[in-house]
Amino acid sequence: MRNKDDLYLNKIDWLTVSIYACLVIFGWFNIYAAVFDEQFPKSIFDLSINSGQQLVRIGAAFIIILLIMVADYRAFDNLAWILYILFLVLLIVTPFIGKEVNGQILSIGVGSFRIQPSEFAKFTTALALAKYMERPSFDLSQVKHQLQAVIIIMIPVILIMLQPDTGTAMVYFAFFIMLYREGMPQTYYILGLAFIAISLLALGIENNLYLVGGVFAIILLLIITGKKRIGRIVALVGIGIFTVVYIYSLDYVVSKLPEHQQNRIMVLFNPDLDPLGVGWNVTQSKIAIGSGGFWGKGYLEGTQTKFDFVPEQHTDFIFCTLGEEFGWVGSTVVLILFCTLLIRLIFLAERQKNRFSRIYGYCVVSILLFHVMVNISMTIGLFPVVGIPLPFFSYGGSSLWSFTILLFIFIKLDSHRIQLLGRMN
Template sequence: MRQDPLSQKIDWISVLLFAVLVIAGWLNIYAAEYDPEINQSIFDFSTRAGRQLIWIFATIAIVFTIFFFDYKFFDSFAYIIYGIFIVLLLFILIGGKEVAGSKSWVGIGGFGLQPSEFAKFATAFALAKYLDHTTRKLTNLNTLGVAFAIILLPMVLTVLQGDTGTALVFVALIVPMFREGMPPLLPIVGLSVLAVFLLTLLVSQTVLLAGIAVVTLLAMGLNARQPKRLLYIITSAVVITFAVRSVDFILTDVLKPHQQKRVLSLINPNIDPLGAGWNVTQSKIAIGSGGFAGKGFLEGTQTKFDFVPEQTTDFIFCTIGEEHGWLGSILLLALFTTLLLRLVFLAERQKSTFSRIYGYGVVGIIFFHFTVNIAMTIGLFPVIGIPLPFFSYGGSSLWAFTILLFSFLKLDAHRMQVLQRW
């Protein structure tokens, strides 16, 4: 039977969306640092746009390398890949290079790489490998515990490096766990704890605890004859109560001063308008000033005068909002939404459990980055310093997302073949 060439099996829709996002990101990095007085070229390698172009060419080499590997490589070496990056994260704690308050970089010549960015896809591989077993069900506490341990290990190591934002991204791997049958109560309780944490900053703890007690008693009354549900209700109430009581400890003893200010600025942007609140305030001004169709490419006044810090990285969305307006912002949202929906479609058509779980891991990580990054720029989420996928300036981010995505596209290209381990 004749085998179709790999080029006919690759999902070119995803590849096209990837290419559009990368090129649009490159153009907007140029726009974000453009100085009309200097009028530097987009191909000037001394600028961020020029360096990003170098990393884009390197990305092409990465894509061809991934397609060169046998598709069984990712499954067979999942634990080894995970172990390598755990060792790298441990090494960073000892000999890492500190950048912007985070000791999460390793210097290579004149460049720096951030292993925690690459640890995301390594963790997604390890999780998929572990759950790709007929006897391991996420309704089983042992299986659930090991799965969470796989996620928590790199997450804790990243927190110890001082990079809380990147550490939070690992939470996105709950998406494939939920798809594979994790009880819905766990993510519900997690979201409830987050909501209660934010409410505690707005409402008196006494009032909040009284409300939790009332809701718990009502729920227990409605489920008095169902012991299992009663256990869930009581456990959830204890966890949420603990979350309320621990808010002060987290704010004062866990978060660093600048992180405390970012959280408090989310509740009250005027608490530190020239400090923690400056980025978000200027970001919203830039986006709002773009109006319906924007000011035009390279015409952003907020951008030209450097009002928004980190505009080529964490706040790159501001450039879209100011120079391309509501239309450009909606187009960018549409591109990311289309890519995510396409990846969900690809994940669901996998014959291999490993490929499906990994595919949903890709969806979860990209979705988290996309939603949180844009929410940061418009003041709906604390500034935690995570890039917009394929769009923000940075070699580590671009390469890590490329490996994350194209490893899955490689698996999808062989979806009709039985995934046998080496």
């Protein structure tokens, strides 16, 4: 007879665990490559450099995994609101007691041990959403419930913006991917995509008259081809007027952003703008990735990496090291790992026996998908430069630990899905 521990271990999704381990280890080797100095070479285990420090953090992540896996699976449901409120409090006090770096107050702690509450608030927000939305009476077709779910998301967003940390705050909008799966009306997403498209066009087109003309041409076409109802015509004209006002007010709004954020937006639409100044990061990032070619230059042989052409290459721009030293092949392998992980998590989320686990699972998928897409798009010039790390890959304790907690809580819930059968949808 097999004991309960053996049965429990068999229910752990080892494929997901294996992909996690591969990404963490591969990321660790790339962190070492990003700081490697061939004139004064140090061991990858040396605690005086980033790779050695990251190894300590990986060890701490392993301890966190053990704690999650031995914990009672019901604790994550029962403590969801407590954890959410706790990290909201930490977000509130961070601007007052946190350490300032580059004009941002992001971390709190004692001495050299510091954490970023905004990173950990991702998994607590996911738990709070899952807890709130698991109720049988919850229905995303009702405006009241839509607003309440959005409020849970927006509270940490507002607090993070006060630090200010625009990049991390943006991540929380990934939860709308989960809301779509759970029944949020498609109309909101169509309007959201239209809003994004108009914003990009307004920022990218020098003469807004062309865009305004296009908007009114579409409105006129909809009026002519649609049903001639007064209410519908008034609504379309109202949308057109609002859109025009928004287009012309966008330049004013952008002008009020911090200078470095304005520069990032400008570089997105004009990559050749000031390549030695505001466009330096993106330009050097694309050079590093492109110079890797098909096979790459070889491990620890990246010239762009060795000579520190790309700032923050061990954190937000870690994908540059991968592209330069492992080439298209290495980059593709890592992308396949991420895609496999996301597809596997979607499969796990769909097989959950209760709503809490399924919603939390889709929150995990949403956050990881957003991070991977934005980080890689940022390094190849398809998205403005924002401080969003590559999950399990980038250097940093808060990033690694928060993603580890986020993922392994779901792995824990999935391993107990049979016990959770009693709380069906």
